[in-house]
Amino acid sequence: MKRLFKCVVLIAALVMRMQNYSAQVIEPKHTFNVELGLPNGFTNEPFKNIMQGLVNFSTYYQYDFKNHLTAGVGIRYGYFAINEFKVPKPVYGGMHSTGAFLKVGWEKFINDRFAIDLGVKVGYSQHFFDTDRNDSAGLNPIQLNSVYIDPTLGLILTADEVSSYRLFISYASYGFGFKPSMIGLETFGGYDPAQFNKVTGFLIVGFGYTFYFKSK
Numbered sequence: 001m002k003r004l005f006k007c008v009v010l011i012a013a014l015v016m017r018m019q020n021y022s023a024q025v026i027e028p029k030h031t032f033n034v035e036l037g038l039p040n041g042f043t044n045e046p047f048k049n050i051m052q053g054l055v056n057f058s059t060y061y062q063y064d065f066k067n068h069l070t071a072g073v074g075i076r077y078g079y080f081a082i083n084e085f086k087v088p089k090p091v092y093g094g095m096h097s098t099g100a101f102l103k104v105g106w107e108k109f110i111n112d113r114f115a116i117d118l119g120v121k122v123g124y125s126q127h128f129f130d131t132d133r134n135d136s137a138g139l140n141p142i143q144l145n146s147v148y149i150d151p152t153l154g155l156i157l158t159a160d161e162v163s164s165y166r167l168f169i170s171y172a173s174y175g176f177g178f179k180p181s182m183i184g185l186e187t188f189g190g191y192d193p194a195q196f197n198k199v200t201g202f203l204i205v206g207f208g209y210t211f212y213f214k215s216k
Helices: 002-018 045-050 132-136 193-197
Strands: 030-042 051-064 069-082 093-109 114-131 142-160 163-173 201-213
Touching: 030 045, 030 069, 030 163, 045 051, 045 193, 051 093, 051 201, 069 114, 093 132, 093 142, 114 132, 114 163, 142 201
Parallel strands: none
Antiparallel strands: 030 051, 030 201, 051 069, 069 093, 093 114, 114 142, 142 163, 163 201
């Protein structure tokens, strides 16, 4: 939670600084977007305690229709490291997650400076549990595939006529449970077995950049 709070404070500071830029009217059509966030485990208790989110990155192209509806396509990458203080035996490594997604949403400029983006990313992800114990057992990396769903809220502030920055928050669901065998252990201990079957999800808070291609 401390890392999450620091991330929010940093993003707020960046947004406040951007208010010094002069704004011009932007009429979105074709955009290139980059988002960088800090993921924090949620819902699945073992995953939340044992896997420490370090980064969640995505980049995508988006097309804006005249009725404020949007559609886009992109790729993403995330990494969770194992918290060595939360496992009964020493385990080193983490989980890499890659995938591609489609995004649909609604984006509207409230005025020349500020816009709201509501959307959902849906795609396919591959997850690789890369640990020293899996490697020793000849299982490295253990791979899982799943559907990826990520509803997102973005608060956008323009910097100039071709670019803007955003603060965003989203809740991503990986669509699989989290079990000790994924990182090379037999048990975690202290958890209700039903917790392992809960869908692995995480909250992401971060910032993004958008480049607006000018219409000819």
